[in-house]
Amino acid sequence: MAVKKFVVGCFEDEKILFPAVKKVRQNGYKIHDVYTPFAVHGLDHAMGLRETTLHTAGFIYALTGTTTALTFISWIFTKDWPPNIGGKPHFALPAWIPITFELTVLFSAVGMVITFCYLCQMSPFIKKHVFHPRATDDMFVMVLEVSDRASEDEAANFLKSLGALEVEAQVAEEGWWLGRYDKATLAYERGQKGVIA
Amino acid sequence: MSLTKYESTQREPLVDGEKTYHDVTVDICHTIEVKPTRLWYIGFYISVAFLCFGAFAVYREVTYGIGQWNLNRTVGWGWDITNFVWWVGIGHAGTLISAILLLFRQGWRTGVNRAAEAMTIFAVMCAGQFPIWHMGRVWMAFFVMPYPNTRGPLWVNFNSPLLWDVFAISTYFTVSLLFWYTGLLPDLATVRDRAKTKLRKLLYGVASFGWSGSTKHWQRHESLALVLAGLSTPLVLSVHTIVSFDFATSIVPGWHTTIFPPYFVAGAIFSGFAMVQTLMLITRKVMNLQDYITLGHIEAMNKVIVLTGSIVGCAYLTELFMAWYGANLFEREAFFKYRLAGPYGWSYWLMMTCNVVSPQLFWFRKLRRNIAFTFIMSVVVNVGMWFERFVIIVTSLYRDYLPSSWPMYYRPTIWEVGFYLGTFGLFFTCYFLFSKYFPVIAIAEIKHVLKTSGESFKDKMEPLEKEEVEKFAHEMAH
Numbered sequence: 199m200a201v202k203k204f205v206v207g208c209f210e211d212e213k214i215l216f217p218a219v220k221k222v223r224q225n226g227y228k229i230h231d232v233y234t235p236f237a238v239h240g241l242d243h244a245m246g247l248r249e250t251t252l253h254t255a256g257f258i259y260a261l262t263g264t265t266t267a268l269t270f271i272s273w274i275f276t277k278d279w280p281p282n283i284g285g286k287p288h289f290a291l292p293a294w295i296p297i298t299f300e301l302t303v304l305f306s307a308v309g310m311v312i313t314f315c316y317l318c319q320m321s322p323f324i325k326k327h328v329f330h331p332r333a334t335d336d337m338f339v340m341v342l343e344v345s346d347r348a349s350e351d352e353a354a355n356f357l358k359s360l361g362a363l364e365v366e367a368q369v370a371e372e373g374w375w376l377g378r379y380d381k382a383t384l385a386y387e388r389g390q391k392g393v394i395a
Numbered sequence: 396m397s398l399t400k401y402e403s404t405q406r407e408p409l410v411d412g413e414k415t416y417h418d419v420t421v422d423i424c425h426t427i428e429v430k431p432t433r434l435w436y437i438g439f440y441i442s443v444a445f446l447c448f449g450a451f452a453v454y455r456e457v458t459y460g461i462g463q464w465n466l467n468r469t470v471g472w473g474w475d476i477t478n479f480v481w482w483v484g485i486g487h488a489g490t491l492i493s494a495i496l497l498l499f500r501q502g503w504r505t506g507v508n509r510a511a512e513a514m515t516i517f518a519v520m521c522a523g524q525f526p527i528w529h530m531g532r533v534w535m536a537f538f539v540m541p542y543p544n545t546r547g548p549l550w551v552n553f554n555s556p557l558l559w560d561v562f563a564i565s566t567y568f569t570v571s572l573l574f575w576y577t578g579l580l581p582d583l584a585t586v587r588d589r590a591k592t593k594l595r596k597l598l599y600g601v602a603s604f605g606w607s608g609s610t611k612h613w614q615r616h617e618s619l620a621l622v623l624a625g626l627s628t629p630l631v632l633s634v635h636t637i638v639s640f641d642f643a644t645s646i647v648p649g650w651h652t653t654i655f656p657p658y659f660v661a662g663a664i665f666s667g668f669a670m671v672q673t674l675m676l677i678t679r680k681v682m683n684l685q686d687y688i689t690l691g692h693i694e695a696m697n698k699v700i701v702l703t704g705s706i707v708g709c710a711y712l713t714e715l716f717m718a719w720y721g722a723n724l725f726e727r728e729a730f731f732k733y734r735l736a737g738p739y740g741w742s743y744w745l746m747m748t749c750n751v752v753s754p755q756l757f758w759f760r761k762l763r764r765n766i767a768f769t770f771i772m773s774v775v776v777n778v779g780m781w782f783e784r785f786v787i788i789v790t791s792l793y794r795d796y797l798p799s800s801w802p803m804y805y806r807p808t809i810w811e812v813g814f815y816l817g818t819f820g821l822f823f824t825c826y827f828l829f830s831k832y833f834p835v836i837a838i839a840e841i842k843h844v845l846k847t848s849g850e851s852f853k854d855k856m857e858p859l860e861k862e863e864v865e866k867f868a869h870e871m872a873h
């Protein structure tokens with residue numbers, strides 16, 4: 199993945215973060231991402247992210263489960279192995295509802311979790327750059343993408359003026375790679391972090 | 396303007412004390428980052444001892460056959476299936492708390508959902524042991540899976556409730572596990588980013604799947620949690636319904652009743668909440684989490700217990716009424732002659748006392764908020780619920796249609812009891828490991844409700860609220 203320059207601003211309260219996000223967008227900065235310790239409702243809208251369609255995927259997986267169960271059981275019980283249970287009909291739909299329901303839920307849940315992991319690029323042994331260790335603790339970390347030295351300083355000062363507690367410029371690799379969190383994966387990452395401000 | 400939704404100050408705070416986001420992290424991660432206490436080691440080793448005994452009991456059963464148990468001609472299901480249903484029932488509270496209470500927007504679930512979900516998974520693991528080892532020739536257990544095989548075209552019977560159970564329990568286990576683990580990801584990342592040792596960084600780094608806390612990921616995470624909750628809600632109801640079908644679709648008097656599904660589901664929630672109480676009361680004390688699992692949480696759960704206990708009581712009475720009103724001789728005898736009275740009459744009345752009479756004490760607010768009383772009640776309820784399953788299973792079987800095949804008084808062997816104790820070992824071994832290595836409270840979710848429901852934040856809200864009601868409501872309610 200590409201190595202880029204970022205300016206990282208830490209906010210300690212969502213009340214400061216929201217107007218900051220708004221102003222940053224108005225001033226034409228490119229927000230790389232905002233990392234938060236919990237789901238801040240409305241932040242996705244403030245950042246202009248579109249709604250997720252994960253639930254649609256879940257619905258499609260659910261239908262797949264229903265279809266699989268019904269076709270599979272009806273093929274077995276009417277074609278491949280029709281058992282004579284007291285002369286009752288082979289196509290015994292009411293008796294198949296429990297398994298059909300369970301498979302619907304199973305397909306949907308498993309499919310959605312796999313899709314979730316795929317979309318968020320998450321898996322064991324995947325590593326991503328941690329812009330600030332307290333982003334998973336108590337800080338709301340806004341990361342701006344900058345192109346050159348001049349805009350870096352400007353962005354840093356702008357974030358400070360919006361109420362960021364800490365501002366830092368970082369050169370980092372975006373995206374994910376295979377790696378472990380106990381090891382610094384890339385050599386260049388060390389020594390290039392300069393704290394402005 | 397507040398971004399957080401306003402919560403009335405009339406409501407009890409969900410988090411006590413002056414907490415900041417950072418305090419929440421520190422409080423909950425603390426146990427993971429220090430050496431376990433002596434109490435933890437003692438409890439853990441006792442659990443492992445029980446587990447070993449259980450493993451030995453199972454070894455005997457597999458080696459010498461099912462005859463190691465005292466099951467006989469008519470009592471073909473005894474302690475094993477009783478224990479199976481009991482554990483599955485306990486496994487219902489976790490998903491109820493995390494899924495149904497999420498859909499009902501019950502804020503108090505955040506304090507207990509993580510541990511309750513873990514409890515669900517461990518309880519279902521324990522439950523699964525019983526039907527599997529009861530198969531006798533356990534090396535053929537995979538025959539329950541439908542797959543093309545060389546045994547002719549020989550498939551499983553899709554019309555059988557026992558097969559429905561296989562699907563229900565395995566689906567329930569899988570979905571609960573996924574729900575629990577996706578909820579854990581952000582909290583494992585919190586532990587990872589705080590980690591001081593290399594090993595901890597490595598392990599929690601792997602376990603957290605590279606979670607970063609990105610807004611887009613949170614948005615998907617929320618959507619995933621909501622849909623999984625929506626899926627789990629009917630799922631949790633279906634699982635115990637299907638377990639009850641194991642009995643209700645048979646023609647055994649005492650089992651053949653249409654009230655079974657709702658009755659079993661209510662009983663499952665009842666016993667599950669009792670087990671959550673048992674575990675939470677110990678956990679909050681040992682891990683010093685009284686600020687997060689407050690008296691308010693305990694009271695809320697006791698309310699669920701009194702509600703579901705009363706539903707169960709209604710079901711018992713309905714059963715008796717229908718046994719009389721239905722005018723079926725066999726059913727009437729099964730209930731009034733061999734269940735209420737007869738050699739197992741004591742178990743029926745024990746069940747009645749524990750499940751129907753004693754939970755009614757929770758109508759008193761003082762008792763609902765009394766920790767010692769709650770703890771005793773949580774154990775009493777689970778004893779009662781175990782006897783409910785025993786009553787349903789054994790007292791319906793021990794008097795068959797043919798008096799000549801009436802068996803001797805069924806009492807379990809040491810290996811049957813040992814197997815049961817072994818599942819306690821399994822359950823508590825897992826729970827001890829969980830409480831040491833995982834965040835027992837959902838950190839991110841607590842932070843989410845902190846500013847609306849934390850004690851210190853509510854205190855600040857009060858004077859504001861008093862100033863101008865209209866203006867306040869207008870500004871804060873959205």
